[in-house]
Amino acid sequence: MTATAPETEAPDTAGLEAVFEAAVAADERIEPRDWMPDAYRATLVRQMAQHAHSEIIGMQPEANWITRAPSLRRKAILMAKVQDEAGHGLYLYSAAETLGTGREELLDKLHAGRQRYSSIFNYPTLTWADVGAIGWLVDGAAITNQVPLCRCSYGPYARAMVRICKEESFHQRQGYELLLTLSRGTPAQHAMAQDAVDRWWWPSLMMFGPPDDASAHSAQSMAWKIKRHSNDELRQRFVDICVPQAESLGLTLPDPDLRWNEERGHYDFGPIDWDEFHEVLRGNGPCNDQRLAQRRRAHEEGAWVREAAAAYAAKHGEATA
Amino acid sequence: MTTVVPERAALALGDDALVLSHRLGEWAGHAPVLEEEVALANIALDLLGQARTLLSLVGDEDDLAFLREERAFRNVQLVEQPNGDFAHTIARQLYFSAYQELLYGQLAASDTVFAPLAAKAVKEVAYHRDHAEHWTLRLGDGTDESRRRMRHALDALWRYTGELFEPVEGLPVDGPALREGWLGRITGVLERAGLALPEGPQHTPWAAGGGRQGIHTEPFGRMLAEMQHLHRSHPGASW
Ligand SMILES: [Fe+2]
Ligand SMILES: [Fe+2]
Numbered sequence: 001m002t003a004t005a006p007e008t009e010a011p012d013t014a015g016l017e018a019v020f021e022a023a024v025a026a027d028e029r030i031e032p033r034d035w036m037p038d039a040y041r042a043t044l045v046r047q048m049a050q051h052a053h054s055e056i057i058g059m060q061p062e063a064n065w066i067t068r069a070p071s072l073r074r075k076a077i078l079m080a081k082v083q084d085e086a087g088h089g090l091y092l093y094s095a096a097e098t099l100g101t102g103r104e105e106l107l108d109k110l111h112a113g114r115q116r117y118s119s120i121f122n123y124p125t126l127t128w129a130d131v132g133a134i135g136w137l138v139d140g141a142a143i144t145n146q147v148p149l150c151r152c153s154y155g156p157y158a159r160a161m162v163r164i165c166k167e168e169s170f171h172q173r174q175g176y177e178l179l180l181t182l183s184r185g186t187p188a189q190h191a192m193a194q195d196a197v198d199r200w201w202w203p204s205l206m207m208f209g210p211p212d213d214a215s216a217h218s219a220q221s222m223a224w225k226i227k228r229h230s231n232d233e234l235r236q237r238f239v240d241i242c243v244p245q246a247e248s249l250g251l252t253l254p255d256p257d258l259r260w261n262e263e264r265g266h267y268d269f270g271p272i273d274w275d276e277f278h279e280v281l282r283g284n285g286p287c288n289d290q291r292l293a294q295r296r297r298a299h300e301e302g303a304w305v306r307e308a309a310a311a312y313a314a315k316h317g318e319a320t321a
Numbered sequence: 322m323t324t325v326v327p328e329r330a331a332l333a334l335g336d337d338a339l340v341l342s343h344r345l346g347e348w349a350g351h352a353p354v355l356e357e358e359v360a361l362a363n364i365a366l367d368l369l370g371q372a373r374t375l376l377s378l379v380g381d382e383d384d385l386a387f388l389r390e391e392r393a394f395r396n397v398q399l400v401e402q403p404n405g406d407f408a409h410t411i412a413r414q415l416y417f418s419a420y421q422e423l424l425y426g427q428l429a430a431s432d433t434v435f436a437p438l439a440a441k442a443v444k445e446v447a448y449h450r451d452h453a454e455h456w457t458l459r460l461g462d463g464t465d466e467s468r469r470r471m472r473h474a475l476d477a478l479w480r481y482t483g484e485l486f487e488p489v490e491g492l493p494v495d496g497p498a499l500r501e502g503w504l505g506r507i508t509g510v511l512e513r514a515g516l517a518l519p520e521g522p523q524h525t526p527w528a529a530g531g532g533r534q535g536i537h538t539e540p541f542g543r544m545l546a547e548m549q550h551l552h553r554s555h556p557g558a559s560w
Pocket of ligand 1: 055088164168
């Protein structure tokens, strides 16, 4: 890979750092060939990799329902959605590659359990309504998290996020519409929708990460304008969006403490079970092993295909160049 | 332009597309490389779109897809064959997309109710065939293992190819020309890939008939059980 720091490593790091800081302060974009602090680069690679991994692991819980989708229209929507997530993975691995870390290396780290993906995908999709709940809540939370990333200081990441956010908002609306259809359908369908929302609500709130006073990377990321809002701010924003939507859906959210706080101008909500969050993060969620095993299996079973493509390219590369 | 839709023909074409789309959908999350997640889903979505148009010509698409019994499906047995490894999926794609492209080419120029659909779909199918050929070359001329797997897959599926050229009621197709064009295409690709054309019969010897007569292979029943289960569990519900 070539897109690392400038070839001529200048002795005057302080000067370069000042240029970098000024660019970030002026809301300019940092581009792959610009000088950047090592820690900034490492943070971005880690975050983009985790994001890319989340896209491709996130295909699994929804792909679980493609073959059982109850109408051909829903089947087409779901297949297109899962395909979009694969596309998001592609954009994000490419964005990470601009900083000199290739997709193969990142996948190896994912498969070895050395890089994370969003914990939300360690929960199972038990009924068809879970497809709707994921669209509405999980894609919804992802949008809340990611819209600010469209203004992230690193150019390739910000640009990838602009494309991705457009598609995620489709997913969110499709999920909402799926749930609405169920909620207004037969009593069994309504119950299926309520059950899914009951199971996905709290894990969705955990998607914003630990509370601000316990968040390890937040402050530096905010200073670098990789992150624009704190975890708790984004979580509150998400709750405020969801409560009226749940009402329109005719569904309830499983939190007895949820109520409008006139003074704050926000909804208050109950305490999050951070023990569950940390347990799932530690690998003890309901599907951690299953998700990683499927990913590894697909990769290992596909090795001979990738080798064949590489061998063919080596044989015929010169001829077509 | 005839206005009466030949039901047998619409079901044959629609079921081919529906069933193959379903099989390709099973790859989601399992493809050997991320680009193939996107490509296989693209093909599955094209086929599902074709299936919906075709089935809607003769009834409610969901009733037809989810409420028919196995014996009422008219797809060829080739498309219902399980995915197997990536080489099997590619061999199935190669055989079927080459057939479907030629078939839709003929139908696009025909005076039938299928002409508009075929004219649109033939462009999609050209991409499917291109994708299958691309991989046939890579697997045939890649490594020893990929060549072995591809040869095995081509051989294993060969006996489901004869059925593609049997006449279908209401489908004004020149069968012999279709077969000749198909064989020419397949031979050409396999030659470029350094693979031999499979030998042996293109049919099974069983006289009961094939998919077009509603006789299917054992894996198909399981496929339908999975596909239809949820829809059938909630009679009359909308989704
Ligand atoms: Fe996504
Ligand atoms: Fe999404």
